[in-house]
Amino acid sequence: MPIHIEAKAEEVADIVLLPGNPQRAEYMAQKFLDDPQLYTDYREMYGYTGTFNGVEVSIQTTGMGVPSIGIMLEELKMLGAKTLIRVGTSGALTEDLDQADLIIGQSAATVGTTINQLDQDITLAPGADFELIKNLYDSAVNLDMPVHVGQIATSDYFYGKTDDYTEQLKRLADRGVLAVEMETAALYNIAAKYGLRAATVLTVSDHVFSQVRADKEKIQQGVDRMTEMVLDTVTKLYG
Ligand SMILES: O=P(O)(O)O[C@H]1O[C@H](CO)[C@@H](O)[C@H]1O
Numbered sequence: 001m002p003i004h005i006e007a008k009a010e011e012v013a014d015i016v017l018l019p020g021n022p023q024r025a026e027y028m029a030q031k032f033l034d035d036p037q038l039y040t041d042y043r044e045m046y047g048y049t050g051t052f053n054g055v056e057v058s059i060q061t062t063g064m065g066v067p068s069i070g071i072m073l074e075e076l077k078m079l080g081a082k083t084l085i086r087v088g089t090s091g092a093l094t095e096d097l098d099q100a101d102l103i104i105g106q107s108a109a110t111v112g113t114t115i116n117q118l119d120q121d122i123t124l125a126p127g128a129d130f131e132l133i134k135n136l137y138d139s140a141v142n143l144d145m146p147v148h149v150g151q152i153a154t155s156d157y158f159y160g161k162t163d164d165y166t167e168q169l170k171r172l173a174d175r176g177v178l179a180v181e182m183e184t185a186a187l188y189n190i191a192a193k194y195g196l197r198a199a200t201v202l203t204v205s206d207h208v209f210s211q212v213r214a215d216k217e218k219i220q221q222g223v224d225r226m227t228e229m230v231l232d233t234v235t236k237l238y239g
């Protein structure tokens, strides 16, 4: 049994959804899965396994940031997980995106984190699994949800490390980066390391430059949308 996910391999499904927030893991499991079973609550990093349309699915809390998700991903790999889909909130870097819109992260730039330099002299640019993001996009369109596909950015900082941080985010925005969050570069790097399938879906909870945060109901709408979209894709690919 790994140190931080107190579960046996048979308790964790091949397909794992990855919210940062433990309350979101609990909400998604109770609302969307049939017969959800809590398999770990160590450090309140809740993990549940249940079924959706007969497909076994786990929902594992990752916590916030690269170090936290890095631990959970290494332990999910030990437990035999094969398909990893992050379901997170994000700060939009453009006013073209609305609150509760969905973003599929094709690739993840980094700002203030060195995860893309895991190997000396190599800067990886690992992307999402193509079949996953193609199906996720199709699911969103079929479900009539507002969806955008493109590069996102992973940061170690929610509030910014220096006075220059906003300028760095503006440079990323100028280069077409849609939104910032705190885990996906680790997910895509660790998935590349082990040959796992990975994708990230985000909902817009904030607008970074205007510093407006959506209210709880709006964030909930985005969470419901992305969960429905992801489970539709899981049913198509694995059902
Ligand atoms: O909503 P989650 O999945 O936690 O994701 C985003 O929210 C947290 C910051 O509030 C960071 O983890 C960031 O990546």
Ligand SMILES: O=c1cc[nH]c(=O)[nH]1
Binding pocket: 089, 090, 091, 092, 157, 158, 180, 181, 182, 205, 206, 208
């Ligand atoms: O602005 C935001 C919103 C959610 N998550 C982040 O990392 N940044």
